[in-house]
Amino acid sequence: MIIPDFDHSSSRKILNWMCLGNLTVQEYRTMNIYVIVGTCNYYFHSLMSERSILSLPHDETRVLLHSCCAPCAGDILETLVASKIEVTLFFYNPNIHPRHEYDIRKEENKRFAEQLQIPFVDADYDMENWFLRTKGLEFDPERGQRCAICFDMRFERTALYAYEQGFKVFSSTVGVSRWKDMEQVNESGLQAASRYPGLTYWTYNWRKGGGSQRMVEIAKHAHFYQQEYCGCAHSLREINQKRQRAGRDRVKIGVKYY
Ligand code: SF4
Numbered sequence: 001m002i003i004p005d006f007d008h009s010s011s012r013k014i015l016n017w018m019c020l021g022n023l024t025v026q027e028y029r030t031m032n033i034y035v036i037v038g039t040c041n042y043y044f045h046s047l048m049s050e051r052s053i054l055s056l057p058h059d060e061t062r063v064l065l066h067s068c069c070a071p072c073a074g075d076i077l078e079t080l081v082a083s084k085i086e087v088t089l090f091f092y093n094p095n096i097h098p099r100h101e102y103d104i105r106k107e108e109n110k111r112f113a114e115q116l117q118i119p120f121v122d123a124d125y126d127m128e129n130w131f132l133r134t135k136g137l138e139f140d141p142e143r144g145q146r147c148a149i150c151f152d153m154r155f156e157r158t159a160l161y162a163y164e165q166g167f168k169v170f171s172s173t174v175g176v177s178r179w180k181d182m183e184q185v186n187e188s189g190l191q192a193a194s195r196y197p198g199l200t201y202w203t204y205n206w207r208k209g210g211g212s213q214r215m216v217e218i219a220k221h222a223h224f225y226q227q228e229y230c231g232c233a234h235s236l237r238e239i240n241q242k243r244q245r246a247g248r249d250r251v252k253i254g255v256k257y258y
Contacts, residue, residue: 050210051075054083056169057200062086064165066158066172068093069227070108071258073173074218076206077116088167089113092123092157094130095150097233101253108225123157130232138234143181150232151188155201159192163199171202176215178207179230219258226256 056063063080067073067089080087091109096102102125113120133153137146151174162170170193175185182205189201205211219226228251229239240250 051079051082051214052209054079054085054204056085057202058168060169060200062088062167062169063202064088064090064158064162064167064170066090066092066154066170066174067109068172068174068231069105070112070222070224071215071219071226072176073109073112074222074224075211075214076173076176077112077118078214078218079206079211081116081118088119088121088165090121090123090158090161090170092154092161093231094125094127095154096231097127097236098253099125101227101231104225104254105227105231112222112224121161123161129153134232134234140234142179142230142235142238143184146232146234147181148184148188151185152192155188155192156195159195159199159201163196168198169200169202171204173206176206176211178212182207216258222258224258225254226258228256 063085065073065076065080065087073089077087077089089109091106093102093105096105106122110120110122130150130153134146134149137144137149140146154174155172158170158172161167170189172185172189174180175182186201186203189203193199193201218224229235236251243250
């Protein structure tokens, strides 16, 4: 690999590739460019230190965080802990299919919460209700109406629990993924919060300030399970169809780890 006019901005590009998983440190080593790896590591540490210290809306001190999976929750939880915000994790994702995939995602999330000594609430897997609620939208594209209903269902349940348990603020890890429409996620959250007096949905943009990059780095460091589709049976069907067109194997549940 030849990098003309190698400078700091070139190392930033390489780091971005590494964070996106297109190249790994090992691959760099086989390419004999150790000096670039060193520079990237230096830059990575400066990225890690960019994590902001956050405050909750209305100067609240605790938040209920709906979580979809460990990789999405990684940086958010670490940032909240570093900000000395009291966080409780709420796992309610009846969209995830099949059950085996659901159990893996939940257990990974639970394990990470335990490591950080964060309370973990395991809510119901009422997947029959999820299928009922999204009936007729089986072939909607991702980011369409089915996803709006999927967020609504998960956030309504989170908002109810928040209200019952006296939380004034709740949020979700769902928006950290670049595959999601942040506006759609926020709209659902705000709507769910509006059902209860005094409850606020925190629309913080978890992707900014290096959040997306740290999310991947933490997932690699913790060897989290790497899910290969959004979660529901329909997103699994879509990804398998795409793979089939590209001549690739179908998704194998429980196999791929960061
Ligand atoms: S694609 Fe993802 S967000 Fe959309 S309905 Fe399926 S699980 Fe929910």
